[in-house]
Amino acid sequence: MVTFGIKNLDIWFGAAQALKQVNISIESNEILSIIGPSNSGKTTFLRMLNRLNDLSSNCKMAGEVRFGQEDLIKIDVELLRKRVGMVFALPLPLPLSIFDNVAFGVRMHGERDRKILENRVEEALKQSYLWEEVKDRLDVSAFKLSGGQQQRLCIARTLAVEPEVILFDEPCSGLDPISTAKVEEAMLKLKKKYTIVLVTNNVKQAARVGDRTAFFLSGELIELDKTDKIFTAPQDKRTDDYITGAFG
């Protein structure tokens, strides 16, 4: 099944074109990794999927994007962002307790019942592999957690609103290898239930967790294929150069 069908997508910020004629379809329950040097348009692509680009007033978009059967720009934007969750590069806990952080989005969508909230929080923390570490101190401030724990807390916060897709924007760029491994482990488990799009600067991470990998350069999609294929026999020389570290 196709979650996102993207045809001839162009995106501009003012006069600068960030994405040029991108065609991708994102399958359900896969992890699609997106790699590429900075300014290649990979984050713009990711933020297009939950229409976070709309926040920049000078952003223009052309082409066709379908989310399931629906036209992406016709979906109610708050509902879309509930269905397409996002985890950012910096762990971004709010100055609230662990519980309130995870329950934040759920509450915002109108849930008041304490029992339901508790269930959702527990469920989300379990899925992000944080439950065992925090279950006895849910009322402690989220700032007391380590960086890696905070990032998994943010994943839990996204999961708690029960999305269909999760976008990861360089989720491990500030984490140590052990925390990174935990986040990756969580991602691999999550793909059973969710579709995952992962933007990463870490080529090895793409190789470890991605089912398919896309390589972006200067706003163009250069190559998209099964991850093993991209890393063993890339079709385009530029892809080969990038993953072997010749530039970027």
Added chain:
Amino acid sequence: MRKLKESIIEKLILLCGLASVFFVVLIFLFLLKEGLAVFKTISLKDFILGKSWYPISEPAQLGILPLIMGSFLVTIGAAIISIPIGVGCAIYIAEIAPLRLKEILKVGIELLAAIPSVVLGFIGMVTIVPLVKSIFHLPTGLTAISGSIMLAFMAMPTIVSIAEDALYSVPKIYKEGAFALGATHWQTIYRVVLPAASSGIVAAVMLGIGRVIGETMAVMMITGNAAVMPNSILAPVRTLTATIAAEMGEAVVGSEHYFALFGIGIVLFIISFCINVTADLFLHRNK
């Protein structure tokens, strides 16, 4: 030679830095010296809580409670009017207004701050005062509420510009985090931006109130200048500041009256000092 020049410039700048502190200390000492003399003839309790202010009757009655109440009523009224409008305006400018409108609004706010208070007082006298009189069917429109309305205009620029700064400096990633969870614009403002900027907003409010308490000219012109215990916000009052301004010229130097006015000065100083320190604490809490 260059070393010498450096050190001379350094010393000069140091001197400038110390000057402000030096003047504050000097002013404070002078205020204390003149003001504390009033307590030779009247106890602190009778001064603060005394209900009659008849400084030139024989014997002089120097209770400043009516003046404190006057300042209090005018300030509370101004705060009730200016805080919601000011904070609302700041939210609109920082979060909602399109770029063009934002620039226009900011210039407007700055202009409002630039109007001399005596001009505002004068305008209030010919507009607000008759309006209040006819709306509430009062014998006179020179009341505490007229002063409150007028002072709300003076507090607003301070509140708006500092609160807007605080709102604007909330990191963009916080907002994006909330949007990404499916929050609406208002939910993001209400649940993320406002709490994150809360200390700056409190500081803005405190500084606005500080401006109101210290204001003299406009208040003197439109609050009726009656140094009696006010029984409502619709009665004429006289504030601490207006009392000093109105009576200092007539008070005989060295008389009880003269010292009492300095005593009022000390009370004012303490009030605005407390407000400014509170504002400062909030302003620097998260930094």
